[in-house]
Amino acid sequence: MSINVKEAFERFNDANFFSRVDNQHILELHIGLDDKGQKAIELRAAFTPRKVTGTAAIEVNQFKKPEYNTIRFSLCDEEVSGLFYMFCEDLIEETKGLKNRDEGYTAIINRFFQWKKMFVSASGALLTEPEIMGLIGEILYLKDHLSQKLGPYDALKSWSGQELTHKDFSYNNTWTEVKTVKSGAQTVRISSLEQLESDEPGSLAVFMLEKMSMAYNGITLNKLVVEARNQFSSEEDRDRFMSKVAMQGYEYKNYYDEFVYELSDYMEYRVSEGFPRLTPKDVAPAIRKAAYDISLADIKPFEIDG
Secondary structure, eight states: OOOOHHHHTTTOOOOOOEESSSSSSSSEEEEOTTTTTEEEEEEEEEEOOOOEEEEEEEEEEEOSSOOEEEEEEEEEGGGGGGHHHHHHHHHHHHHHTTTTTGGGHHHHHHHHHHGGGGGGOOOOOOOHHHHHHHHHHHIIIIIIIHHHHOHHHHHHBBBBTTTTTTTSSEEEEEEEEEEEEETOOOOEEOTTTTTTOOOOOEEEEEEEEEETTTSSBBBBBBHHHHHHHTTSSSSSHHHHHHHHHHHHHHOOGGGGGEEEEEEEEEEEESTTOOOOOOOOOSOOOOOOOOOEEEEEEGGGBBOOOO
C-alpha cells in the first residue's frame, strides 16, 4: 500500500523529528521536519557520499554518524510543496523493488537528479485559466494521442510549443492544431489567419474540459506535467519536455492545483479542402491580423472517427 506523504507530514509538529516511512521497505527512508522545521526526507545507510547539490527549492545535506550516514532532502519553498510530496512518494515507490540495500544511495540520488530540474524556479508570472486549459489540452494530445501513434520521442519532437510560426504539432507531412474549450462550448476560437493555413491537410483537435471542485480527483496541470514527463525514458527527453512547457510560461506552483478539470469530450476534425477557415489569401492584403470563431456543430461532417 502506497503512503500518502502529504497526510504523513501533517502529523509532524516538532523540528528535528523523523519517522521511518515503512518498516517493510528495504531502505531506511525517514520523513519529518529538519532542524529548521522544513519538511524533509532522508536515507540512512552505509554509503560513500558523492557531491549532490540542491536548488533554491530543495536543500541537500549529508551527515556522517558512527552507526550510519544520512542524505537529506529538505523543502525550502512551500510554494512547491505539492511537487515535493510527489518527489517523496516517487523515491519511496521506485526503490521498493531493490534487491540489495547497498544500491539504495545510488538509486536515491539518481532519482533526485531526474527530479532536480522540476525544482528550479524561474519566478515567472502565473498562467491565466485559459492558458492553463490550453497547455492541458496540448499535453493531453501529446501524451494520450500522438505518443500512442508515433511513440513518445517522435511525438515530443513534433510539438512546437511556443514557436508561433508553426502548428502545435507537425509530423509526417501533416499537422494538428489543438484547442481547449469549456464543456458545452458551441464554438472554438481561431486566433490568427495563419493558424489553420497549410497546403498540406491537417487536423483540429478540440478538448472540452469541465471545471470541478478542488476535492475532485481530476486533471490538474501540475499532475499532468509530471505524468507526461515520466513517460519519457531518457533524461534528455524529460529535459526537452520540461523546456517545452517552460516556454509556455509553466513552472510548478501549488496555485495550479486549484484548477481541477474533468475531460468531458474530445473531437478531432480533418482540415483540408472545404473546411471553413480564413487564411491570408482569403482576405484583403490590408488585413494583417484577424481572429474568428468556428461553429462546432457546422464542422461535424469533418469529424474524424475514433
